[in-house]
Amino acid sequence: MASDSPQAAPRTLGEKVVTGGWISLAIVIFVSFCFSSEPFDFSTSLALLSLITFCAAFACWPSLFLNPINYRSLCDDVPRGSQIAMSAFVGLTVLRAFVELVA
Structure with missing residues (x-):
């Protein structure tokens, strides 16, 4: 996912x-979770999903690590895929907090 605009330049190396x-x-993260010897735990699974969505958010937005950060228009520059993944990350993190509180 290069960008949401049709005039987007191809990704650099x-x-x-x-x-x-x-x-x-x-x-x-996923493979290490599959091969771990620990029993299935709902909270751990939520943490795994949170980490994977966090990785997906930054995989959709690699220019964050390559360009200087323009804090004034930071939210305007975030691609839609990263916005969705970061929303999922926050939601899963909050859900995991509730699970930990109940347990």
Whole structure:
């Protein structure tokens, strides 16, 4: 997902490397969770999903790590995929907090 605008320039090599790094991190988190010897725990699963959505948010927005941050228009520059993933991350984190409080 390069950008929401049809006139978007193709991704640079740096953006592709950053995107690949975040996707690799999400895969490593998932694989390590699958091969862990700990029993299934709902709270741990929510934490896993939170981390994976966090990785997805930054995989959709690699220019954050390559360009200087313009804080005044930071929210205007966030791609839609990153907005959705960050919303899911916050929602899963809040849900996990409630699960921890109840347990």
